[in-house]
Amino acid sequence: MNKLLFVSLLAVCACQKKTEPPPAPPKVPEVNKISVAQMPAGHPSLPSLTVQSRGPRRLSVDQLEKALDQIGNVPAGTVVLPPDMAFTLGRPDYKRVTQEQLEPSPLFMKFMVDLGGAFCTNIAMAEAGRPTDQKVFTRYGTVDENLSYMLLRFTGIDGDDAAPYLPRLKSAYDTGAQNATLTLGGYQAVCMSLFTSPEFLLY
Amino acid sequence: MNCKHCMTGKFGRRSLLKAMSAATGGLLLADLFPRTAFAGTLDKHRKFVFAYFDGGWDILLGLDPRDPVGNNPATSQIDPGYDQLGYGASTGVQSAAGLKFGPAVPASFLQVAGECSIINGVGMDTAAHEVGRRYFLTGQFPRGLDAVGSSVGAYAVSQMGEGSQIPFIAAGTEAYNDGLPAFASALTVNTLNDMAIALNPLVPVDPKVQEAMQKFQDGGPGCAGWALNRDGLVAKLEDSIARSRGYVTAMLGSNFDLTRSDAEMQALIGLYDIGAAYGDLGSPEVLSFLAGQSLKKGISQCVSVRMANSLDTHSNWAQDQLPAQQRGWKALAALLTDLKNTPGAMPNTSMLDETTVIAFSEFGRTPLFNSIRGRDHFLGNSALIAGAGVKHGMTVGKSADVGMMPVYCDPLTGQGFDAPPQAQIDSGAVTMLSPQHVLATVLASAGIDYSYLRVDPIKALLP
Numbered sequence: 150m151n152k153l154l155f156v157s158l159l160a161v162c163a164c165q166k167k168t169e170p171p172p173a174p175p176k177v178p179e180v181n182k183i184s185v186a187q188m189p190a191g192h193p194s195l196p197s198l199t200v201q202s203r204g205p206r207r208l209s210v211d212q213l214e215k216a217l218d219q220i221g222n223v224p225a226g227t228v229v230l231p232p233d234m235a236f237t238l239g240r241p242d243y244k245r246v247t248q249e250q251l252e253p254s255p256l257f258m259k260f261m262v263d264l265g266g267a268f269c270t271n272i273a274m275a276e277a278g279r280p281t282d283q284k285v286f287t288r289y290g291t292v293d294e295n296l297s298y299m300l301l302r303f304t305g306i307d308g309d310d311a312a313p314y315l316p317r318l319k320s321a322y323d324t325g326a327q328n329a330t331l332t333l334g335g336y337q338a339v340c341m342s343l344f345t346s347p348e349f350l351l352y
Numbered sequence: 353m354n355c356k357h358c359m360t361g362k363f364g365r366r367s368l369l370k371a372m373s374a375a376t377g378g379l380l381l382a383d384l385f386p387r388t389a390f391a392g393t394l395d396k397h398r399k400f401v402f403a404y405f406d407g408g409w410d411i412l413l414g415l416d417p418r419d420p421v422g423n424n425p426a427t428s429q430i431d432p433g434y435d436q437l438g439y440g441a442s443t444g445v446q447s448a449a450g451l452k453f454g455p456a457v458p459a460s461f462l463q464v465a466g467e468c469s470i471i472n473g474v475g476m477d478t479a480a481h482e483v484g485r486r487y488f489l490t491g492q493f494p495r496g497l498d499a500v501g502s503s504v505g506a507y508a509v510s511q512m513g514e515g516s517q518i519p520f521i522a523a524g525t526e527a528y529n530d531g532l533p534a535f536a537s538a539l540t541v542n543t544l545n546d547m548a549i550a551l552n553p554l555v556p557v558d559p560k561v562q563e564a565m566q567k568f569q570d571g572g573p574g575c576a577g578w579a580l581n582r583d584g585l586v587a588k589l590e591d592s593i594a595r596s597r598g599y600v601t602a603m604l605g606s607n608f609d610l611t612r613s614d615a616e617m618q619a620l621i622g623l624y625d626i627g628a629a630y631g632d633l634g635s636p637e638v639l640s641f642l643a644g645q646s647l648k649k650g651i652s653q654c655v656s657v658r659m660a661n662s663l664d665t666h667s668n669w670a671q672d673q674l675p676a677q678q679r680g681w682k683a684l685a686a687l688l689t690d691l692k693n694t695p696g697a698m699p700n701t702s703m704l705d706e707t708t709v710i711a712f713s714e715f716g717r718t719p720l721f722n723s724i725r726g727r728d729h730f731l732g733n734s735a736l737i738a739g740a741g742v743k744h745g746m747t748v749g750k751s752a753d754v755g756m757m758p759v760y761c762d763p764l765t766g767q768g769f770d771a772p773p774q775a776q777i778d779s780g781a782v783t784m785l786s787p788q789h790v791l792a793t794v795l796a797s798a799g800i801d802y803s804y805l806r807v808d809p810i811k812a813l814l815p
Contacts, residue, residue, distance in 0.1 A: 205580040207589075237546045253589035254540050256550045259596035262565075266555035306576050314574050324564035331558055338564030341557070345569060345593065347577040347586045 205351050207251045210240040216349075220302050221272055222283050234260070253350065265344035272340065273333040286336035292322060296339060303343040318342065392799030396512050397697060398740060399647050399706055400794070401687065402489070402505055402656040404525050405680050405713040407663030408481065408729055410456075410673050412719060414681070415734035416472045416751055417445040417454035429755040430719040436670040450745040456677035461685035464692065466745060467704060468738040469813055471793075473749035473758035473768055474785045476715045479729035481664070484714025489656070490528060491791040491805045501804075502530045503538065504791045505654040510536040511800045516653050517602050518595075521646050523547075523639045524658030534591040538656065539599075543634035544608055544642055550596065551605035569593050607649045608642060620644075624686045628679075636660050636683035644690040648703055659684050659711065667726040673717075684711055688738060704739045708797050710790065711736040719756040732758045735790045741797025742813045749785045749810075761785050766812030785810070 208216065210230060217228040236242050238257055239250035272285050281288060285302065289295050296318045301307045306314065318339050325331075325338025343349055412418060418432045421444075425431035434444045434455055446453045449466035477493065478484050486499040494500055502510075506529045509519040514535040520527065527538030541547050557565075573586055580586055606612065610626060620641060621627070629635035639657050646652035660680025665673040691704040698705075712735045717727035732751050738744070749761040750768020760769045760782040772782045783789070792802040793809035802809060 205582055205585050207585070233543075233545055236542055237549055250540070252540065253585065253592050254537075255592040255595040255599065256539060256541060256546055258589065258592040259550050259599065260554075262557075262593075262596065263549070263554040265565075266557040266561075269561075270555075304576065306574075310576060317568055317571055317574075321564040321568045324567060325558075325561045328558055328560040331561070334558060334561055335564075337558070338561045338568075341561060341565040342568035345565065347573045347580060347589050350589065351577075351580045351585060 207253050207257075208350055208352065209249055209251060210235045210238050213238070217268060220285065221268065222279075222285055253347075258345065261345050261350065262341070265341045269337045269340035269344065273331070273337050276333060286333050286340070292335070293319070295336065296322060299336070299339055299343060304346070304348040306348060392796060392801075394511065394799040395741070396515065397706055398508075398512065398653075398708060398798035399703075400505055400508055400654040400798075401643055401647070401707060401709040401739075402503075402525070402654075403643075403659040403680075403684050403687075403709060403711040404485070404489075404656065405663060405677070405711065406485075406524075406658050406661040407665075407676075407713070408484070408715050408717055409660070409663050409677055409680075409713040410665070410669070410717040410727055411454070411472075411732070411734045411751075412717075412756075413454040413456035413673060413677055415453065415470050415736055416716075416756070417452055418719075419445050425720060428753065431721060433670065433721065436725075437674050438670070451747060456674050457681050458678050458685065460689070461681045464685055464688040464738075467688060467692065468736055469742060469744055469746040469748065471735045471737060471749050471785065471790055471810065471813075472747060473751045473761060474733040474735055474787065474790060475758040476731050476733050476787070479715060479731060481714050481729075484733075486526065486528075488712045488714060488787045488791075489526060491788050499526070499528045500530075501528065502532050502536070503527045503656065504794065505656050506532050506536040506538060507804075508795060508798065508800055509654050512653060512798075516650055517604060518599065518646070518652050520654045520656070521643075521652045522656045523642050524634055524661075525656045527656055534588075534595075537588070537591070537595075539595075541642075544610070544638050545633045547608045547642060548605060551599050551602075551608070553600055566597070604649070604651055607645045607651065610638075610641075620690070623690055625682065634658075636679050637686070640683035640687045644687050647691065647707060648694050663713065665717070665726050666722065666728055667724040669717075669721070669726045673727075684709075691739070707739045708741050708794055709736075709738040710794050711738075712787070712790070716756075730756070732756050735787075737790070737793065737813065741815070742793065743815055746813060748812050758784055761810075762812075763789065763808060763810045764812060766810065783807075 214228045214230060215225065218225050221228065230238065237260060241247050241249050276284055276286050286299070287295055288298055293315065296315055297311055300311050300314055300318060321338045321342045322335035326335030328334040331337060412432050418430050420432045420434050423430065423432065437455060444455060446455065446457060446462060448462040451465050451468065451470055453462065476484050476487065478487065482497045483494045486494045489503050490499050490501045491504050492500040505520050506527060510532040518539045519535055520538040522538035522540045524542055527540055529537040539550060541550065572590065577586055610617065610621060624637050624641040626637050626641060629637045632638065636659050640659060643655040643657040646655050660676055662676045663673060688704060688709065691707055692702045694703040696702050696706050713733065716730040716733045718730045722728055746766060748766030750759050751757065752759050752770055760772045760777065761767065762782050769782055776782045786807070788805045788807040789810050792805045792807050793813050795802040796809040796814055
């Protein structure tokens with residue numbers, strides 16, 4: 150009985166604290182919000198279907214392929230992973246595996262490093278032959294502008310939210326650029342850094 | 353740059369009082385539940401194999417056979433169906449090392465049967481593949497289809513400590529880590545090719561580019577990244593990056609290179625019958641080989657491996673169930689033989705003396721045929737336990753003589769009872785076996801605390 154009384158007192162004490170204004174939440178992009186898809190013209194809006202939040206997810210293989218098309222500025226459907234590789238990354242074969250595996254596992258991350266290496270090298274090789282408005286690494290005149298553009302292209306992060314990332318990307322650029330044999334080594338380093346970042350791989 | 357303020361929290365008077373309330377309440381409530389006694393010496397060198405037979409095996413063909421002679425399916429509600437089996441099947445029940453096996457168990461497995469015991473009459477409480485599979489992997493009944501808690505392999509590894517490069521490998525199976533240390537998370541591979549991808553650098557990357565990328569990765573995500581860290585997803589990704597780097601630098605890939613022409617690899621190719629896989633690097637033969645190499649080379653402490661597939665024979669039972677199950681038992685036999693032939697760390701011991709092996713499926717199949725000569729999902733199940741820390745040559749538990757549903761078992765003796773006295777049921781002297789009992793036995797065999805499973809192990813199987 151004494152034990153129960155003690156617990157009750159503790160619980161009452163815990164509940165009687167004066168209300169204090171909660172600390173201001175850190176400013177982070179509202180990445181978990183999803184808006185309702187656009188309805189056809191004349192259709193009433195359905196705000197009750199708005200999903201305010203959901204758990205973050207890893208890119209699926211399909212999403213990854215489409216994202217790489219977009220980032221690489223190549224026609225949709227250009228990037229297609231071989232079936233074996235796609236299976237490794239989690240795409241079900243509907244024979245042995247019927248659900249897509251979306252864990253950011255060590256195997257997935259190891260393969261993303263490999264894939265990033267190939268993808269970023271290919272972009273670097275194609276860069277010189279592309280018109281300015283189709284370049285991925287060197288679309289703008291300064292390195293800072295190009296890094297901002299790459300960050301936006303990979304992750305959708307722009308404006309004030311991008312500011313903390315830019316010094317780190319510049320550092321990666323400077324390290325990568327130390328290899329004189331690679332014309333775009335600095336940009337390749339930034340490309341691979343973003344390729345394996347949670348900001349790109351999760352959503 | 354790391355968004356530390358996103359993750360830090362204050363610990364004040366309110367938090368302290370809440371914690372004290374919870375702790376004191378917990379102490380009070382603890383008296384309401386019976387406690388599971390646990391006393392064991394942790395074997396930090398123990399290894400584990402969880403051999404999963406995918407699809408729901410027919411226990412009549414494997415671990416819980418019935419003699420068809422004199423059997424009347426109309427009264428026993430059991431139809432072994434052995435007469436329908438064609439190629440490669442024996443005529444019925446086989447005996448080896450005091451154990452009985454059905455016709456799907458090949459001769460190669462009978463040769464290692466002396467290292468095994470059988471657990472019959474395991475109740476699954478589900479007939480859904482995902483639920484049964486996750487129940488047996490975690491020892492906790494899933495919530496809907498979602499797994500609850502961690503894989504028992506991950507839990508075992510977390511208790512033993514990080515003693516190898518890749519402590520836990522899941523080959524063709526699911527694996528879960530819920531709140532355990534990161535090293536207990538499995539490297540999940542579907543095929544041997546995945547293993548090669550994980551362990552070998554596929555694309556040469558310029559060292560300076562590599563250095564820059566690693567430096568960026570080591571800086572961690574930014575605020576936008578941490579905002580995605582619900583459910584620990586970002587932390588998992590960060591850990592995965594670090595671990596994948598370690599795999600490559602350890603240069604373990606050659607252990608799994610089937611193209612090697614040296615005598616050791618050629619002998620293994622013969623033992624595991626890799627040729628029967630016809631190039632399928634996710635086949636039972638190849639994944640069994642992967643498990644064996646991982647354990648023997650000290651790469652891993654625990655392997656969860658899909659040892660058979662295509663067992664979900666709602667139709668074409670006679671054509672499909674037997675060869676699929678046979679293939680699984682053959683692959684398991686190769687693994688047990690390989691471990692038995694490999695010297696252990698102590699003199700006059702083998703690797704099998706350091707490894708506990710459990711073979712299971714998500715459920716059994718109905719003892720009677722459906723209208724299309726197949727067998728559907730069944731609540732009753734069996735399991736096989738072998739190797740270190742358990743008695744061999746025993747059959748514990750029982751399925752009913754009519755209808756094959758699991759019946760009560762005395763975990764102290766392993767004896768099954770179709771209709772035990774009510775007093776024994778009330779006192780807990782007899783119990784219905786479940787995956788928890790099986791997995792608690794696996795953990796107890798290595799001195800690992802099994803109390804979170806909330807059941808006692810099958811003590812009849814423990815030395």
